[in-house]
Amino acid sequence: MTDAFCSNSEAVLQRSVNVSTIATGSHGGNLVELYQITETCHFVTSNKFKKVALQFPDELLPDAVSVSAEIEKETKAKTFILGDTSYGSCCVDEVAAEHVGADCIVHYGPSCLSPCSRLPLLYVFGKRPIEIQQCATAFKELYPDSQSHVIILYDVTYSHAIGDLRKLLRDIYPNIVVSRLKADGAELVQDSDNLDLQDDRVIIKFGRQFCVNEGQSIDDYSMFYIGKEGLTLTNFMMTWNHCVFSSFNPEMSTGQVESININKALMKRYYAIERAKDAGVVGILVGTLGVANYLTIIEQLKDIIHKAGKKSYMFAMGKINVPKLANFLEIDVYVLVACPENSLLDSSEFYRPVVTPFEMELACNKHREWTGEYVTxxxxLLPGGSSHVDIPEPNQSTNEETTDVSLITGALRTSCSTSSSVIKKGTSDSSSLVLRNQTLTVANANTAASFLAGRSWQGLEPKLGQTPIVKAVEGRRGIAIAYEEEGVGNGDSSTIPLYKS
Structure with missing residues (x-):
């Protein structure tokens, strides 16, 4: 049996959850200050909300009941605790909030600041501890030149300390740029001082806004990130891959130059793009139900995949893992629609690669070229976006075919740019044969169905009405690896073996 589908039974029974240091146990139990309950209650009462959904990540759930009780006492509103979100905890779970009829959502802890569109939203990041003096000292060691051009980025849970850090550095470093948090359609609880931003030069990306000096671009700056290594830092480094990054880890109180080889990481992503070009069947994974415009990008992906002569299927399965995706061997490549921080999935353990919408567009849209720019x-990618590239409609009067060589298999790939390569309007989607080109070559349109028909095992047969009805009997006891009646370990040779070759 493959390791991806089994685990040690003892380890499963003893599994535990690591609680983050942001919990009140390490802060002297100062619940009101840590979770900024005063500001939260003002948000609820000023808008006259009656039902409030409180979304906590797993590491903050131990404090959820206490926070909920405190808010109910101060506002007289009914609160609902949202935990174990279907997707990444950095995203707002608007679907779960709507299930309880909530009037608003309060999101606690780290966040990707992706825009939402359904319910009023308040972000409470908390106040992770940080030594400002040590952070300033690490910055000075990493940038000894006082004329250095540096943009300061940070994890949202340290936003409360950024104002003090700016005061320590601004007199010494006149060219530093301190970013500020901004979330569309949401309110933020943050203590950083107000920064003067010039509207004509402001840059807003990933919930951060900042200005660069006149006549300069982001590539002229270095990046200083405050926070531990993780998805947020990786997302920044992949996006601004022409900038040199340094970081300060508040938990370790150490600063360092980030040595991640961005070029190597980009080449891994380019390999995934080549796999997507070779793919005939694409699975679209829904990795969010809260980020604005996720349905629009899904429709756009369906369109470009269809025009590229590939078949697509959509999957909504919550948090993805290796066993889930291994159930669909007919899929050649998956494309994950998620927030920027959760899109860069390391699919090395998966049986099929998982790419981002940007990578799928590179594979299917010949008018989008690889320039080193990376979009998470x-x-x-949507119309009106900074990286949108139109997909021209196929020419009805020509039959232009382009060929290239797969860098993975070495085989020739042929793609048609005319409508004769796709199913014509008015024909049934269930048709098994379609006309591919004018040479009367036929291709199987229902690729996944044909793959299933060729499988040696196609699942259990229902046999409706053929199975006799019997009385319910007592089932097995224990865990799957060793049921009690199987007698494993007691010398009973009549037991059924757990695995067969």
């Missing part, structure tokens, strides 16, 4: 926010 799918909203930028």
């Amino acid at each position: 926010d799918f909203r930028e």
